[in-house]
Amino acid sequence: MAVFFRGSQNLLQKLKNHVSFANVSSRAMASKTPVGFIGLGNMGSHMAKNLLKHGYPVFASDIFPESCKEIQDLGAQVLDTPAEVADRADRIITMLPSSLNVIEVYTGLKGILKKVKKGSLLIDSSTIDPSVSKEMAREAEKMGAVFMDAPVSGGVGAASSGKLTFMVGGVEEEFTAVQELLTCMGTNVLYCGEVGTGQAAKICNNMLLAIGMIGTAETMNLGIRLGLDPKLLSKILNMSSGRCWSSDTYNPVPGVMEGVPSANNYQGGFGTTLMAKDLGLAQDAATNTKTAIPLGSVSHQIYRVMCAQGYAQKDFSSVFQFLREEENQ
Numbered sequence: 162m163a164v165f166f167r168g169s170q171n172l173l174q175k176l177k178n179h180v181s182f183a184n185v186s187s188r189a190m191a192s193k194t195p196v197g198f199i200g201l202g203n204m205g206s207h208m209a210k211n212l213l214k215h216g217y218p219v220f221a222s223d224i225f226p227e228s229c230k231e232i233q234d235l236g237a238q239v240l241d242t243p244a245e246v247a248d249r250a251d252r253i254i255t256m257l258p259s260s261l262n263v264i265e266v267y268t269g270l271k272g273i274l275k276k277v278k279k280g281s282l283l284i285d286s287s288t289i290d291p292s293v294s295k296e297m298a299r300e301a302e303k304m305g306a307v308f309m310d311a312p313v314s315g316g317v318g319a320a321s322s323g324k325l326t327f328m329v330g331g332v333e334e335e336f337t338a339v340q341e342l343l344t345c346m347g348t349n350v351l352y353c354g355e356v357g358t359g360q361a362a363k364i365c366n367n368m369l370l371a372i373g374m375i376g377t378a379e380t381m382n383l384g385i386r387l388g389l390d391p392k393l394l395s396k397i398l399n400m401s402s403g404r405c406w407s408s409d410t411y412n413p414v415p416g417v418m419e420g421v422p423s424a425n426n427y428q429g430g431f432g433t434t435l436m437a438k439d440l441g442l443a444q445d446a447a448t449n450t451k452t453a454i455p456l457g458s459v460s461h462q463i464y465r466v467m468c469a470q471g472y473a474q475k476d477f478s479s480v481f482q483f484l485r486e487e488e489n490q
Contacts, residue, residue, distance in 0.1 A: 197250035205256035279305030291357035330359035422476035430476035
């Protein structure tokens with residue numbers, strides 16, 4: 162082994178990290194029931210890793226096999242379909258991009274409900290239409306399982322550090338069991354009410370996030386054009402009444418903060434296309450309840466235009482770059 166790795170310090174370090182990560186006592190592993198995890202994207206991969214860190218055996222699956230390699234190397238068992246996961250675990254967490262993906266993963270030909278065991282606890286952390294969560298709960302109930310919605314807030318950074326916020330909707334008697342798992346991945350786990358209310362809280366939060374990010378981008382842009390240094394302006398905002406998450410934690414201006422997407426050409430993080438999707442959910446909910454959301458509607462239109470103009474895969478904070486480019490045209 163020493164001969165093989167001679168001169169390859171990076172590879173040795175990776176091996177050490179892997180051993181350290183996987184060094185969970187066999188007693189702890191044996192004492193915890195396996196958890197299924199479906200959806201290993203930017204968020205889900207980190208969430209599944211944190212379950213492993215807390216000693217839970219994980220059965221994982223994703224439509225893209227390459228997404229499974231890292232979690233498999235860390236000790237998870239990778240299966241081909243959601244149905245296979247349901248056959249091996251009676252507690253399953255899903256983290257998927259859209260309502261259609263959730264419907265397919267739960268009710269499709271190779272979906273969870275084809276093999277789900279009676280008494281299984283199904284936790285969906287996707288951000289989807291609350292009505293879809295309610296429908297999945299009804300379908301799960303027919304199979305003797307319990308479905309809970311538990312969307313998250315905090316972004317990739319919080320997913321990696323295990324500091325997510327979960328908003329949970331569903332049968333209150335099951336909340337303690339849900340909380341046991343979710344506290345492995347987050348610091349705040351809040352019960353919101355019946356199934357669908359977790360989604361309601363999430364789309365309200367993301368509508369405010371979008372409005373705040375656009376406001377921060379506009380404010381920073383104006384200050385820069387008035388001759389202010391962006392780092393100084395950011396410092397002033399964060400010491401004043403304009404302070405918000407988009408200004409003090411996730412600043413959209415390149416060079417102001419390290420470790421955020423704006424410092425990496427808006428790569429990683431929360432995609433513009435996902436923000437547009439969530440704002441669409443808020444728009445639909447507002448229409449159905451006859452609620453006025455003028456700023457939410459404007460934000461939705463801005464992010465839809467961004468998707469059409471090449472920003473779909475960039476982080477949603479790229480709205481700063483979008484506004485700058487619009488002004489220069």
